Amino acid sequence: MDSLRFLCTHRVIAQCPLPALPPHLYPELFKAAFQDGRALALQELVAAWPFPELKLQQLVRDLKLRWDRPAIECNQAIIQGVVSQLRQQLEEPGRQSSGCQLRVLDMTGLCDYVYNRTPNGQTSWSRTKGLAEACVEVSRYQQQFQRRGSKRHKRCSGATTAEAAPQHPGVDVHADLFVDKESNQILREALQIGAAGLLRLKCREFKAVDISAHEIVPLLESLDPSCLRRVELCSLGLTGFLEILPHLTRFPELRSLKLWHIFMDGS
Incomplete structure (x- = not known):
């Protein structure tokens, strides 16, 4: 028989949008949303995460997951929750009403490829590629927002530079990166953004398959050495x-x- 706590958490994450929640409930609600495959609830929870860190493996490792859970959508929703929060911070730099305190998203220790299994087969998604695409998306939005702000400031004051605005500290994503021919180009672009971006990749484990040394070296040179x-x-x-x-x-x-x-190649 399910506990009252279990029933309550699964009832709450079925609501859309989620109601106002005390911070201490977020981890349990996250687990319930992940277990039930509720991507929209996961995105909302991450976008308002009230703690400095979110360690995905720690939260989900003991869950009993259904075989038909939409795992790809859940992982994408976690990343998109961070992206949406950073975009909001760019648009409203002084807004603190969401209560989001997230500074580190830890996705280490997880298999890179995520699968959706259905009676008709399965589809796969690369977490490395998804994270790289998110970093590039946030960086491009950041650049566009800064250009718009600079133009508005010039029209209003005639100044040649924009006023300094409060800068969100951004989010570091710790991950084990798996690079192949499909993810190589977008990962290289994401890593080259480096510390200038609001969403930054921090690699703990680096695995390269079926790409040349000429392609691997720039990736290694762009990683945070620490x-x-x-x-x-x-x-x-x-x-x-x-x-x-x-x-x-x-x-x-x-x-x-x-x-x-x-x-051996004749060297």
């Missing part, structure tokens, strides 16, 4: 590996290097 712990490289020639090796010395916290299918 965060990387493990690197895994697959399907490289020995010449390519030797090209990458010197770039790993910039990571003082690196603890593991795994090599898969490294082949």
